[in-house]
Amino acid sequence: MAEVLVLVDHVDGTVRKTTAELLTAAARLGEPSAVFVGTGFETAKDALAQYGAAKVYRVEDPAVTDHLVAPTAEVLAQLVGQASPAAVLLPSSAEGKEIAARLAIKTESGLVTDATDVQPGEGGGVKTVQSVFAGSYTVTTSVTKGSPIVTVKPNSIPVQEAAGAAADESVTVALSDLATAAKIVDRKEKAASGRPQLTEAAIVVSGGRGTGGDFGPVEQFADSLGAAVGASRAAVDAGWYPHSSQVGQTGVQVSPQLYVAAGISGAIQHRAGMQTSKTIVAVNKDPEAPIFELVDFGVVGDLFQVLPQATTEVQARKG
Amino acid sequence: MNIVVCVKYVPDAQSDRSFKADNTTDREAVDGLLSELDEYAVEAALALNEAGDGGEVTVLTMGPEDAADAIKKGLQMGADKGVHVLDDAIAGSDAVASSLVLAEAIKKLGEIDLVITGLASTDAAMSVVPAMLAERLGLPQVTFASELTVEGGTARIRRDGDTASETIEASLPAVVSVTDQINEPRYPSFKGIMAAKKKPVETWGLGDLGVDASQVGLDAAWTKVESVEQRPPRSKGEVVTDEGEGGKALAEFLASRKFV
Numbered sequence: 353m354a355e356v357l358v359l360v361d362h363v364d365g366t367v368r369k370t371t372a373e374l375l376t377a378a379a380r381l382g383e384p385s386a387v388f389v390g391t392g393f394e395t396a397k398d399a400l401a402q403y404g405a406a407k408v409y410r411v412e413d414p415a416v417t418d419h420l421v422a423p424t425a426e427v428l429a430q431l432v433g434q435a436s437p438a439a440v441l442l443p444s445s446a447e448g449k450e451i452a453a454r455l456a457i458k459t460e461s462g463l464v465t466d467a468t469d470v471q472p473g474e475g476g477g478v479k480t481v482q483s484v485f486a487g488s489y490t491v492t493t494s495v496t497k498g499s500p501i502v503t504v505k506p507n508s509i510p511v512q513e514a515a516g517a518a519a520d521e522s523v524t525v526a527l528s529d530l531a532t533a534a535k536i537v538d539r540k541e542k543a544a545s546g547r548p549q550l551t552e553a554a555i556v557v558s559g560g561r562g563t564g565g566d567f568g569p570v571e572q573f574a575d576s577l578g579a580a581v582g583a584s585r586a587a588v589d590a591g592w593y594p595h596s597s598q599v600g601q602t603g604v605q606v607s608p609q610l611y612v613a614a615g616i617s618g619a620i621q622h623r624a625g626m627q628t629s630k631t632i633v634a635v636n637k638d639p640e641a642p643i644f645e646l647v648d649f650g651v652v653g654d655l656f657q658v659l660p661q662a663t664t665e666v667q668a669r670k671g
Numbered sequence: 672m673n674i675v676v677c678v679k680y681v682p683d684a685q686s687d688r689s690f691k692a693d694n695t696t697d698r699e700a701v702d703g704l705l706s707e708l709d710e711y712a713v714e715a716a717l718a719l720n721e722a723g724d725g726g727e728v729t730v731l732t733m734g735p736e737d738a739a740d741a742i743k744k745g746l747q748m749g750a751d752k753g754v755h756v757l758d759d760a761i762a763g764s765d766a767v768a769s770s771l772v773l774a775e776a777i778k779k780l781g782e783i784d785l786v787i788t789g790l791a792s793t794d795a796a797m798s799v800v801p802a803m804l805a806e807r808l809g810l811p812q813v814t815f816a817s818e819l820t821v822e823g824g825t826a827r828i829r830r831d832g833d834t835a836s837e838t839i840e841a842s843l844p845a846v847v848s849v850t851d852q853i854n855e856p857r858y859p860s861f862k863g864i865m866a867a868k869k870k871p872v873e874t875w876g877l878g879d880l881g882v883d884a885s886q887v888g889l890d891a892a893w894t895k896v897e898s899v900e901q902r903p904p905r906s907k908g909e910v911v912t913d914e915g916e917g918g919k920a921l922a923e924f925l926a927s928r929k930f931v
């Protein structure tokens with residue numbers, strides 16, 4: 353069976369949920385091989401085995417990790433040359449997409465980004481599903497050229513465990529000068545919020561201009577549900593919440609089981625980042641707010657009344 | 672510095688966007704405009720040259736006849752000249768082909784210090800063209816800049832990711848993409864609008880770039896759209912008005928869906 357390469361998304365070996373999703377998708381297309389770049393392999397190994405990685409290509413060269421996307425693209429191009437994989441799957445993060453873009457050109461392979469599903473193509477290759485124009489259309493695309501390269505949106509593929517050997521294959525890479533031409537000179541880790549990662553959370557509670565800058569009720573409601581906290585651009589532009597929490601076209605795109613919008617009007621650019629959520633709930637003072645067109649359940653009311661009451665009620669039910 | 676800004680003409684996101692029979696984006700049915708996210712790229716280029724030693728800002732677009740509007744807007748904002756790559760064979764091109772055409776156009780422009788692009792086009796929204804341009808031009812790539820400075824032949828950007836904020840450096844020439852956090856794009860002034868009318872705009876075909884028609888367009892695409900389906904509009908669920916029990920109703924709903 354042909355190999356399918358999966359680029360592992362991890363922080364110092366702690367593997368993110370997207371990787372399990374990609375390995376699950378990879379098993380549909382062939383034999384999953386994980387590509388692990390960076391430090392922490394020992395930590396990652398078990399998780400990779402648990403989701404079916406038969407092999408793990410391990411790249412520990414600091415020249416790769418200190419230099420953004422170009423070296424990783426070179427590593428993957430080298431592996432594509434060696435293994436002729438049936439497909440290469442990457443997470444649909446900013447970096448994942450850029451690595452994929454460079455890899456597509458290098459290996460002359462077809463590229464699909466932001467896929468919400470991946471299946472084997474009927475006549476070979478890979479078939480993907482994407483959601484476009486702020487979620488208003490579903491597009492099915494087949495990729496037949498080269499080793500199809502697909503970036504997959506987090507939270508799109510239901511994870512399945514499958515025992516894999518995770519056989520360790522250390523890879524030595526010969527990087528071009530160009531690969532190291534852009535260098536990360538400083539890195540400030542964000543303080544952990546203690547809440548789930550926005551893109552992988554099952555529940556996201558977001559606040560907008562309607563919070564007036566007080567995210568307390570939003571955070572407390574989120575915590576009662578074990579949710580991640582997001583924000584609209586209006587709230588981010590006002591400096592109330594960090595840009596990394598912005599949901600929408602120019603922020604992160606989320607696709608959780610449940611999305612709660614509080615004090616958010618529902619502009620098209622905001623929708624672009626949350627419209628594929630399974631269940632949508634809104635709390636807004638204005639009954640005419642466009643967000644109500646999307647909701648499964650809505651409350652017309654003041655978020656400073658509704659959210660604290662809902663929080664108390666959720667906590668009481670959880671006991 | 673000599674800066675090329677890639678600007679795309681896109682269907683207005685506020686209108687009902689749709690597809691044509693061949694599954695390509697319908698670019699005629701709705702009004703188009705300069706992709707809002709590319710205004711940040713134009714502004715970044717103008718600001719760099721205003722703060723530095725000057726130089727020329729060229730706005731480059733690949734697109735249909737109407738895409739000239741995107742160039743016009745860039746010139747009105749203050750760019751010095753425009754290049755429009757226009758060729759019937761280009762219609763339906765994917766990102767791979769678009770990046771080829773744009774890369775060849777940039778090479779033809781000669782000595783340049785920086786290529787600046789937007790974060791993503793507001794229609795395709797792939798955010799892959801900048802990385803592809805860097806790959807094809809053999810230039811370092813510093814992307815998703817929320818700050819950009821150039822000093823002594825080095826571009827330095829700040830990039831805010833979900834787990835860290837990074838400072839990245841690259842020597843010029845380089846490809847930079849900028850986010851909507853980087854600046855506040857200016858509105859064209861009356862003077863700018865008048866001046867734009869006299870600024871040079873060149874129109875190039877594929878022949879001028881040495882690109883063969885077989886390398887671009889729908890048939891050359893490395894991916895094939897099999898079907899496009901309009902998603903049924905989300906059916907509007909229950910909306911209650913809070914009269915003191917709204918929060919409880921909300922919790923009740925969440926419990927009924929097993930979220931609690």
Ligand SMILES: Cc1cc2nc3c(=O)[nH]c(=O)nc-3n(C[C@H](O)[C@H](O)[C@H](O)COP(=O)(O)OP(=O)(O)OC[C@H]3O[C@@H](n4cnc5c(N)ncnc54)[C@H](O)[C@@H]3O)c2cc1C
Nearest residue numbers: 560561562584585586600601602603615616617637638655
């Ligand atoms: C190029 C571009 C990119 C963009 N990208 C994004 C993006 O990625 N993400 C994004 O979110 N936006 C984005 N926007 C901005 C978008 O167009 C909207 O301006 C923004 O989403 C509005 O945020 P909001 O809903 O919080 O604010 P508003 O539109 O001002 O809505 C606030 C809402 O709060 C309600 N409200 C007020 N007080 C209360 C209260 N006490 N209780 C309950 N409800 C209350 C009001 O009724 C109103 O509906 C982008 C815009 C552009 C031009």
Ligand SMILES: Nc1ncnc2c1ncn2[C@@H]1O[C@H](COP(=O)(O)O)[C@@H](O)[C@H]1O
Nearest residue numbers: 677678733788789791792797798799800
């Ligand atoms: N046809 C085009 N003409 C000019 N610039 C483009 C074109 N397509 C993409 N770009 C540039 O590439 C950026 C990213 O586009 P995309 O990869 O399509 O999301 C845009 O913000 C533009 O700066």
